[in-house]
Amino acid sequence: MAANNYYDPADLRKFGNITEWSKELGEKFFDYYGKVFEEGALTAREKALIALAVAHTEQCPYCIDAYTKDSLQRGVTKEEMMEAIHVGAAIKSGATLAHGVMMMNKVNKLEM
């Protein structure tokens, strides 16, 4: 942690260090992580865009940094990146609003 900030961009480079304090679990995680992003039924490019959208809904600065760069490396355009983020935002707000039904149910149950 930097002196005056919780987040330091340079810490992203140290992500791999988490293995130092728990070798087996760290290595299992990174094996899994690497495998997930390989070309499969989805292309690595499609996966980068999903990761970018999720990085925003999770509001993880490290992930936003990493997957913006990753998307650029894969030739993803700015328009595609922004659309992906809107998908994340729509699901996030949709999820909030869909819970409104729960509120409505509760009100209907409690009120005479």
Added chain:
Amino acid sequence: MLKEKKKKQQSLHKRDSEYAVANKQLEKLSNGIFASGELPTFSEKIKETGQFPLRPNKLEILQINVGYMCNQVCEHCHVDAGPDRKEIMTRKTMMQCLDVIRNTGAHTLDLTGGAPEMNPDFRWFVDEASKAGIKDFIVRSNLTIIRANKKYYDLPDFFKSHNVHVVSSMPHWTRGKTDKQRGEGVFDLSIRALQELNAVGYGMPDSDLRLDLVYNPSGAYLPGDQASMEKDFKKALLEDFGIRFHNLFAITNLPVARFLDYLIASENYEDYMYQLVEAYNPAAVKNVMCRNTISISWDGYLYDCDFNQMLELKVASKIQHISEYNEDILNDRNIIISQHCYGCTAGAGSSCQGSVTE
């Protein structure tokens, strides 16, 4: 804003920029994070795998830079080429090159620049060189030159008549990204030029007229996987413009000249060097292009690669000029390296022929 725009249309040399000077670039590449030990130097890194000193393998490629003059001023250009550069190879030096081309053991001749077509003796040189029976004769064409002036309109036919292998830069399949890196209007002209090359048979699936594209990232990041990028480029260029080409070479931008200047000015230098060092791949060192290439400058001097040429690092050999060329003596040398070399060993590796590992 206008002033900024005008500046971008000039080479670093014309602007008297600090990083127009090769020594200043080399200093930058050796100081800071490398001098403090925060990152290992390239020589320290290759020592880890016993690959120091770097030595040539068999010579395969003669790369001749016929001049730094260009009709474009691309932001990432390691040559710092542009319309204001006057360094042009003379016919006398070309004749010395022809002697070498006729006797070399190399199977590939690679003409580059600047825009090589702007050299007034370019066509004469191609005529003569094509008679030497070299297997693969490459001309690196920036595409827009074909549409820049009437006198260049027949270049596709000229290339065809000499069975030249055309290798052209194309940073993206969209207008916005291409023009940002290479200048306004470059995308439309490049598309037109590609269509004309296709029209005479270049790049068609079963055609022997080879047309390959070079992709450089337009910013401070590394290129993605070459095969995936090729698939994306092929699909987009065919669907949008009916264009076909053979292969895509994904090339990493090296921190030299204008790209170095850009990295420093945009405060991306350290991060970019970290990316290069982290992506270091010892397997790429095995096939790095300086091991099978000799680069010849407009004034006939010899270098390990085009990047070393721009950094004014002549070969470490008693033979340093085309006039005294001797392949056996030249091949017995140590290759000169600095931190820019990390650019050729990152990920799948990078060379003028694209990735160097599977």
